[in-house]
Amino acid sequence: MFKIVDGPIDELALEDDVRTDADGAVIIFRGVARRQSRGREVVHLEYEAYPEMAEKVMAQIGDEMKTRWPITRVAMVHRTGVLEIGQASVVIAVSAPHRGEAFAATRYAIDRLKEIVPIWKKEVWSDGSQWIGWENEAHTH
Amino acid sequence: MSETASHPNICVHVRLFASYREAAGTSRLDTPLRSGARVRDLMALLAADIPALTRAPGLVAVNHTYVNPETELHDGDEVALIPPVSGGR
Numbered sequence: 001m002f003k004i005v006d007g008p009i010d011e012l013a014l015e016d017d018v019r020t021d022a023d024g025a026v027i028i029f030r031g032v033a034r035r036q037s038r039g040r041e042v043v044h045l046e047y048e049a050y051p052e053m054a055e056k057v058m059a060q061i062g063d064e065m066k067t068r069w070p071i072t073r074v075a076m077v078h079r080t081g082v083l084e085i086g087q088a089s090v091v092i093a094v095s096a097p098h099r100g101e102a103f104a105a106t107r108y109a110i111d112r113l114k115e116i117v118p119i120w121k122k123e124v125w126s127d128g129s130q131w132i133g134w135e136n137e138a139h140t141h
Numbered sequence: 142m143s144e145t146a147s148h149p150n151i152c153v154h155v156r157l158f159a160s161y162r163e164a165a166g167t168s169r170l171d172t173p174l175r176s177g178a179r180v181r182d183l184m185a186l187l188a189a190d191i192p193a194l195t196r197a198p199g200l201v202a203v204n205h206t207y208v209n210p211e212t213e214l215h216d217g218d219e220v221a222l223i224p225p226v227s228g229g230r
Contacts, residue, residue, distance in 0.1 A: 048158055050156065053202055053221065056205050115226070117226065118158065118202070118223050118226060120158060120159035120224065120226060122159070131159045131160040131163075131224065133199075133224055133226060
């Protein structure tokens with residue numbers, strides 16, 4: 001399951017999609033909208049995607065993960081539109097027989113997603129807004 | 142002389158997102174180009190009207206695959222201008 005959705009993400013559906021009886025570990029990673037960003041207070045976030053391409057690139061990342069780690073299944077869902085603080089923008093589920101490879105593959109998945117999947121985030125503050133890309137994220141921690 | 146020999150035009154469907162979309166004031170453009178045009182030719186043409194394309198250079202995808210500036214364009218291609226993606230740590 002590799003999807004762009006415009007409403008809340010159904011985490012249980014991702015878990016059901018990846019878990020098999022061969023698995024001893026299921027990792028669910030949830031990326032959520034955070035109040036503070038680079039010293040400013042965020043009112044909400046807006047995500048925009050190029051959905052047709054984003055879904056293909058997410059599936060490509062899933063293939064990359066399977067060539068690197070002995071994992072069973074991967075699912076990724078990213079939300080677009082307006083997100084309030086605390087809401088999930090992205091959920092990644094990974095299943096594997098053992099936890100070590102599941103953790104490693106999940107870390108790879110979210111890093112890679114932020115690197116190459118065509119999805120953009122706009123931070124909206126009380127006094128302005130800005131699209132956030134790699135050119136103005138470099139100094140963030 | 143046949144049409145092919147006399148530089149017929151092609152047309153590509155350009156899609157703009159996020160900061161590029163806001164700078165251009167539109168999310169889609171149909172842009173005519175000379176046959177044989179490459180991605181860099183299209184970018185040079187568009188940058189004249191949309192300076193943000195060169196101020197914050199991003200990536201280009203043709204028909205959902207990332208390409209480089211030398212890639213040749215064909216009639217009907219969907220060319221997406223991809224500003225730097227969402228980052229976040």
